[in-house]
Amino acid sequence: xxxxxxxxxxxxxxxxxxxxxxxxxxxxxxxxxxxxxxxxxxxxxxxxxxxxxxxxxxxxxxxxxxxxxxxxxxxxxxxxxxxxxxxxxxxxxxxxxxxxxxxxxxxxxxxxxxxxxxxxxxxxxxxxxxxxxxxxxxxxxxxxxxxxxxxxxxxxxxxxxxxxxxxxxxxxxxxxxxxxxxxxxxxxxxxxxxxxxxxxxxxxxxxxxxxxxxxxxxxxxxxxxxxxxxxxxxxxxxxxxxxxxxxxxxxxxxxxxxxxxxxxxxxxxxxxxxxxxxxxxxxxxxxxxxxxxxxxxxxxxxxxxxxxxxxxxxxxxxxxxxxxxxxxxxxxxxxxxxxxxxxxxxxxxxxxxxxxxxxxxxxxxxxxxxxxxxxxxxxxxxxxxxxxxxxxxxxxxxxxxxxxxxxxxxxxxxxxxxxxxxxxxxxxxxxxxxxxxxxxxxxxxxxxxxxxxxxxxxxxxxxxxxxxxxxxxxxxxxxxxxxxxxxxxxxxxxxxxxxxxxxxxxxxxxxxxxxxxxxxxxxxxxxxxxxxxxxxxxxxxxxxxxxxxxxxxxxxxxxxxxxxxxxxxxxxxxxxxxxxxxxxxxxxxxxxxxxxxxxxxxxxxxxxxxxxxxxxxxxxxxxxxxxxxxxxxxxxxxxxxxxxxxxxxxxxxxxxxxxxxxxxxxxxxxxxxxxxxxxxxxxxxxxxxxxxxxxxxxxxxxxxxxxxxxxxxxxxxxxxxxxxxxxxxxxxxxxxxxxxxxxxxxxxxxxxxxxxxxxxxxxxxxxxxxxxxxxxxxxxxxxxxxxxxxxxxxxxxxxxxxxxxxxxxxxxxxxxxxxxxxxxxxxxxxxxxxxxxxxxx
Amino acid sequence: xxxxxxxxxxxxxxxxxxxxxxxxxxxxxxxxxxxxxxxxxxxxxxxxxxxxxxxxxxxxxxxxxxxxxxxxxxxxxxxxxxxxxxxxxxxxxxxxxxxxxxxxxxxxxxxxxxxxxxxxxxxxxx
Numbered sequence: 001x002x003x004x005x006x007x008x009x010x011x012x013x014x015x016x017x018x019x020x021x022x023x024x025x026x027x028x029x030x031x032x033x034x035x036x037x038x039x040x041x042x043x044x045x046x047x048x049x050x051x052x053x054x055x056x057x058x059x060x061x062x063x064x065x066x067x068x069x070x071x072x073x074x075x076x077x078x079x080x081x082x083x084x085x086x087x088x089x090x091x092x093x094x095x096x097x098x099x100x101x102x103x104x105x106x107x108x109x110x111x112x113x114x115x116x117x118x119x120x121x122x123x124x125x126x127x128x129x130x131x132x133x134x135x136x137x138x139x140x141x142x143x144x145x146x147x148x149x150x151x152x153x154x155x156x157x158x159x160x161x162x163x164x165x166x167x168x169x170x171x172x173x174x175x176x177x178x179x180x181x182x183x184x185x186x187x188x189x190x191x192x193x194x195x196x197x198x199x200x201x202x203x204x205x206x207x208x209x210x211x212x213x214x215x216x217x218x219x220x221x222x223x224x225x226x227x228x229x230x231x232x233x234x235x236x237x238x239x240x241x242x243x244x245x246x247x248x249x250x251x252x253x254x255x256x257x258x259x260x261x262x263x264x265x266x267x268x269x270x271x272x273x274x275x276x277x278x279x280x281x282x283x284x285x286x287x288x289x290x291x292x293x294x295x296x297x298x299x300x301x302x303x304x305x306x307x308x309x310x311x312x313x314x315x316x317x318x319x320x321x322x323x324x325x326x327x328x329x330x331x332x333x334x335x336x337x338x339x340x341x342x343x344x345x346x347x348x349x350x351x352x353x354x355x356x357x358x359x360x361x362x363x364x365x366x367x368x369x370x371x372x373x374x375x376x377x378x379x380x381x382x383x384x385x386x387x388x389x390x391x392x393x394x395x396x397x398x399x400x401x402x403x404x405x406x407x408x409x410x411x412x413x414x415x416x417x418x419x420x421x422x423x424x425x426x427x428x429x430x431x432x433x434x435x436x437x438x439x440x441x442x443x444x445x446x447x448x449x450x451x452x453x454x455x456x457x458x459x460x461x462x463x464x465x466x467x468x469x470x471x472x473x474x475x476x477x478x479x480x481x482x483x484x485x486x487x488x489x490x491x492x493x494x495x496x497x498x499x500x501x502x503x504x505x506x507x508x509x510x511x512x513x514x515x516x517x518x519x520x521x522x523x524x525x526x527x528x529x530x531x532x533x534x535x536x537x538x539x540x541x542x543x544x545x546x547x548x549x550x551x552x553x554x555x556x557x558x559x560x561x562x563x564x565x566x567x568x569x570x571x572x573x574x575x576x577x578x579x580x581x582x583x584x585x586x587x588x589x590x591x592x593x594x595x596x597x598x599x600x601x602x603x604x605x606x607x608x609x610x611x612x613x614x615x616x617x618x619x620x621x622x623x624x625x626x627x628x629x630x631x632x633x634x635x636x637x638x639x640x641x642x643x644x645x646x647x648x649x650x651x652x653x654x655x656x657x658x659x660x661x662x663x664x665x666x667x668x669x670x671x672x673x674x675x676x677x678x679x680x681x682x683x684x685x686x687x688x689x690x691x692x693x694x695x696x697x698x699x700x701x702x703x704x705x706x707x708x709x710x711x712x713x714x715x716x717x718x719x720x721x722x723x724x725x726x727x728x729x730x731x732x733x734x735x736x737x738x739x740x741x742x743x744x745x746x747x748x749x750x751x752x753x754x755x756x757x758x759x760x761x762x763x764x765x766x767x768x769x770x771x772x773x774x775x776x777x778x779x780x781x782x783x784x785x786x787x788x789x790x791x792x793x794x795x796x797x798x799x800x801x802x803x804x805x806x807x808x809x810x811x812x813x814x815x816x817x818x819x820x821x822x823x824x825x826x827x828x829x830x831x832x833x834x835x836x837x838x839x840x841x
Numbered sequence: 842x843x844x845x846x847x848x849x850x851x852x853x854x855x856x857x858x859x860x861x862x863x864x865x866x867x868x869x870x871x872x873x874x875x876x877x878x879x880x881x882x883x884x885x886x887x888x889x890x891x892x893x894x895x896x897x898x899x900x901x902x903x904x905x906x907x908x909x910x911x912x913x914x915x916x917x918x919x920x921x922x923x924x925x926x927x928x929x930x931x932x933x934x935x936x937x938x939x940x941x942x943x944x945x946x947x948x949x950x951x952x953x954x955x956x957x958x959x960x961x962x963x964x965x966x967x
Binding site: 201203204205295296297299300303304307308310311323324325326328329331332333335336339340541578579580691692694 | 850851852855856859860862863866869870873874875877878879930933934936937938940941944945948949951952955956958959960963964965966
């Protein structure tokens with residue numbers, strides 16, 4: 001057992017396997033450190049960046065509270081106040097809450113599962129840099145006082161070209177749209193990691209519960225983010241090119257934006273809360289000294305919440321004139337979601353009850369405070385789920401109080417607990433207990449002081465988002481109390497950050513081995529944690545190996561299990577079966593490289609320049625992105641000869657595998673799930689506009705049917721030809737493969753052209769009305785996929801000529817094929833929506 | 842390899858109940874939205890419209906489907922030992938997957954009943 005870094009150094013001298021592991025996994029030194037892609041490097045950067053945005057958004061909150069402390073205050077102007085509350089919400093939701101959860105997951109999940117790293121380390125690096133640059137673009141607008149000022153939900157028409165003529169909304173749409181790239185990257189990474197990259201023997205019933213939560217979190221991002229991505233695109237296209245999706249004069253509808261936004265926005269708050277609950281479910285058992293009570297119930301709660309949260313989005317829109325019956329469906333689902341939330345809370349209480357008593361340390365204080373605040377917020381949540389009550393308090397400070405309670409209790413406090421809890425893995429030191437108590441006390445008391453009175457402020461009728469208020473309405477002293485509380489919270493955060501960033505690293509106690517006596521595997525390490533996780537990847541047979549399997553960890557440290565060596569100088573991890581966790585493949589991982597950073601900078605440049613409509617520079621950025629992407633992808637699919645690797649434990653596993661169980665195929669399938677959800681949102685938009693616009697029936701296209709049939713034929717042909725090429729490759733017929741790839745491209749291009757001709761033939765112009773704009777959007781969407789597909793096929797051709805696509809090595813071809821057929825499918829559905837559907841109704 | 846959805850080790854099988862809820866919810870929402878927009882399906886005695894009757898039938902079908910899934914999960918759970926202490930790790934896993942599916946079915950049934958309740962009390966388009 002290694003308990004200190006010194007013991008590890010000592011052992012490395014006579015244990016060659018350990019020495020190799022340390023050399024191979026060591027992060028690069030000096031400036032090259034930024035090439036780092038290991039989950040510990042990226043996870044740490046991610047956490048620090050998340051905290052930076054938390055501080056930024058917190059300062060904005062204090063400015064607001066200072067403005068509202070007294071009536072008729074003139075500290076901030078109305079316009080400036082609007083920008084501040086918009087950026088407070090935007091930054092907290094998009095730049096702090098979701099990323100910090102991903103950050104913690106990226107840092108601890110591989111360690112928890114006993115994997116050496118995430119399955120796609122370069123993608124998480126790319127996602128991180130994208131998040132950093134995109135966040136700085138969005139936040140930077142504040143320094144020039146050109147920030148968006150329409151609220152974090154950017155309701156149209158306020159955020160449209162007419163009422164927000166400046167660049168503000170563009171910063172929001174392009175900056176936030178770009179950050180979603182990183183959210184999706186991290187979500188795919190986490191899903192594949194949890195399902196495929198675990199220790200052998202870690203079946204689904206032995207997953208650390210945090211991993212279950214992050215699995216649900218990942219799938220929720222896959223289904224929940226696409227509607228916003230689509231809404232973003234539509235709004236940006238309306239602002240830039242005057243396609244009237246939301247303009248009532250031309251058949252659009254502002255409610256469409258609200259639907260698309262909240263289709264994302266409500267799952268979003270659960271996307272933030274579920275990881276928080278997962279953190280609590282991880283931290284509470286450690287300090288209650290008992291395994292989590294009702295494991296299966298907690299999993300049910302996580303999965304159930306994930307599903308039900310998609311049936312709530314209209315409860316943000318009770319006052320928009322939707323039929324009462326529809327509202328009631330959403331009210332019912334909003335009440336139902338309280339059931340799984342309640343189950344979780346009782347599971348935590350039962351865990352504490354089962355144990356011999358609480359260990360009163362700072363992380364546990366934060367966890368208990370979190371339960372208290374979350375439950376209080378949940379109770380007001382049930383209140384505002386009821387339609388009549390919501391009619392009364394909608395858009396008042398009551399709602400502000402409610403969602404700050406649930407988000408602070410469900411996300412911020414668990415994150416603070418988690419930072420306290422896991423910081424030894426990063427620094428090897430414990431944070432101060434007494435400073436922790438002070439910060440907890442100030443934050444807990446301050447928070448309640450700030451937000452509890454807001455319930456009354458709201459019931460007394462104070463509306464949200466007003467920059468000031470008259471004196472004699474009975475709101476002034478309540479607001480003063482809230483402001484005092486807010487500054488108390490700020491003081492608590494100052495203490496916490498001082499400790500987290502500086503004090504504990506200089507003066508903190510040495511953490512040593514497993515300082516909290518936890519049961520999950522990320523704690524089986526010297527602190528600071530080694531980058532390669534465990535000395536060897538064990539066969540586990542319980543949820544808490546450190547508690548329930550004495551002696552296992554000594555054997556791990558003697559290198560008795562899987563992957564105990566890295567003598568060939570390659571980073572490796574183990575891929576296991578989805579449900580049972582049996583070892584299936586040894587995966588060779590990439591080593592540190594600049595490509596993710598360059599690709600992210602190019603992507604950021606593309607979106608940043610698009611704000612200012614500098615299209616030529618955008619094109620240049622795209623070229624850089626493309627080149628870095630191709631360099632990045634060229635060395636994938638390592639396939640040594642013979643394709644076998646001695647994984648330890650007497651098992652010889654393949655290094656290269658083809659088929660549907662590979663991580664690459666899963667990632668592509670998940671990406672297309674995201675894509676399909678966005679496309680479904682576009683279909684929804686067309687149908688929605690049709691139901692709300694009784695004076696504007698969808699225009700029936702005249703002509704173009706011939707072109708439509710040609711499109712359909714060409715698309716099916718392109719799919720078929722590609723398929724034949726793939727089949728030829730399976731039989732080892734190289735010319736057949738080349739012919740298939742070369743012929744399918746012009747056929748697909750011709751299909752795209754025919755689709756465009758079919759639209760031109762109808763003489764419907766996108767700027768005329770909303771339906772025409774939606775029809776054209778279908779064509780644009782398909783066209784984009786055709787272009788991406790062509791790039792992929794050209795890349796495949798290059799690889800084929802380099803001898804990298806063969807009968808044995810066909811995984812990337814399989815992924816491209818999936819994308820290709822998907823594109824053909826999009827084209828067919830687009831044809832139905834443009835040419836068939838309007839003629840039928 | 843074709844995945845048997847109600848196989849003992851299928852994650853899709855585990856979330857079959859919530860999937861039924863999702864489809865039911867979507868059908869209810871879309872039918873009411875379209876009916877109120879176009880004013881069809883409003884025939885019937887007074888307040889009681891055809892739309893409401895149709896959605897009640899849909900809810901009945903959804904509940905029946907969840908009931909079948911519940912029975913299947915119950916059977917899988919019982920085969921894996923049910924309340925008895927499991928013999929080996931395979932049985933533990935089967936118990937977990939079956940019980941998880943069973944509980945999710947129950948939660949989905951409650952949610953479907955919640956969503957159906959307004960049909961009994963409210964006019965179709967208020």
